[in-house]
Amino acid sequence: MRDRRSGYGECPNEEGCPVEYTLDVIGGKWKGVLLYHMIEGPIRFNEFRRICPTITQRMLTLQLRELEEDGIVNREVYPQVPPKVEYSLSEFGSTLVPIILEMKTWGEKHKKLSSIAAR
Amino acid sequence: MRDRRSGYGECPNEEGCPVEYTLDVIGGKWKGVLLYHMIEGPIRFNEFRRICPTITQRMLTLQLRELEEDGIVNREVYPQVPPKVEYSLSEFGSTLVPIILEMKTWGEKHKKLSSIAAR
DNA sequence: CTGGATCCCTTTCGATACTG
DNA sequence: CAGTATCGAAAGGGATCCAG
Numbered sequence: 001m002r003d004r005r006s007g008y009g010e011c012p013n014e015e016g017c018p019v020e021y022t023l024d025v026i027g028g029k030w031k032g033v034l035l036y037h038m039i040e041g042p043i044r045f046n047e048f049r050r051i052c053p054t055i056t057q058r059m060l061t062l063q064l065r066e067l068e069e070d071g072i073v074n075r076e077v078y079p080q081v082p083p084k085v086e087y088s089l090s091e092f093g094s095t096l097v098p099i100i101l102e103m104k105t106w107g108e109k110h111k112k113l114s115s116i117a118a119r
Numbered sequence: 120m121r122d123r124r125s126g127y128g129e130c131p132n133e134e135g136c137p138v139e140y141t142l143d144v145i146g147g148k149w150k151g152v153l154l155y156h157m158i159e160g161p162i163r164f165n166e167f168r169r170i171c172p173t174i175t176q177r178m179l180t181l182q183l184r185e186l187e188e189d190g191i192v193n194r195e196v197y198p199q200v201p202p203k204v205e206y207s208l209s210e211f212g213s214t215l216v217p218i219i220l221e222m223k224t225w226g227e228k229h230k231k232l233s234s235i236a237a238r
Numbered sequence: 239c240t241g242g243a244t245c246c247c248t249t250t251c252g253a254t255a256c257t258g
Numbered sequence: 259c260a261g262t263a264t265c266g267a268a269a270g271g272g273a274t275c276c277a278g
Contacts, residue, residue, distance in 0.1 A: 056273085058273090059270085059272090062270095081278090
């Protein structure tokens, strides 16, 4: 199972920096990306797979589960055939949007530059 | 050695989302935290260790090296005895500050809440 | 379509000891 | 003080098969 956070709990010093706390929540390898794609609205499992072809099914499931456990995303199952499951930002998850958008802005700006400089 | 990024390069589709790109740069487990502490000014190796007692010396070295390779931090060595090395945000690294500050704000806000809910 | 379960290799990471 | 080196444990992650 997922070990509960990077030290809060055992760690007695309560001054653990706020950034560390935030990264505990959204620091997963793919979480930022997944949250980003949910900003526009609910999104289905296989839509994620199309949008992020490099993430494996397994990882997608695991990361979504963790986000769900943390109350950041809602998972809505439509009992029908074929099954349909939609993921969306919870109210709590929405408070993270400013962070994600800052990341988006920065990424847009510097991705171009680095693709010019190439390597 | 550090493998070059999560797919950019091999991945032909150039639409890789900007958030993914950003996370490639600051997504390391401790990078956000380290950047955060450098906002206030240059900081020495052992200062980091005092501030973040849970990060091991090894990890601290590795993460700082990666940040240096990416041009985000400057590493200044003072040739003296005992040695003194200072790490600081580069001009490029400074462009990340808004993201870090958003993380700080969010963390401050929600750390309290969750410490009340406790467990 | 949306996953769960398993196998297994790779990478990460912590602990410890050592160095200029 | 600011690291490097090495080792073993743990976690990450891909591939494949199966199921409601």
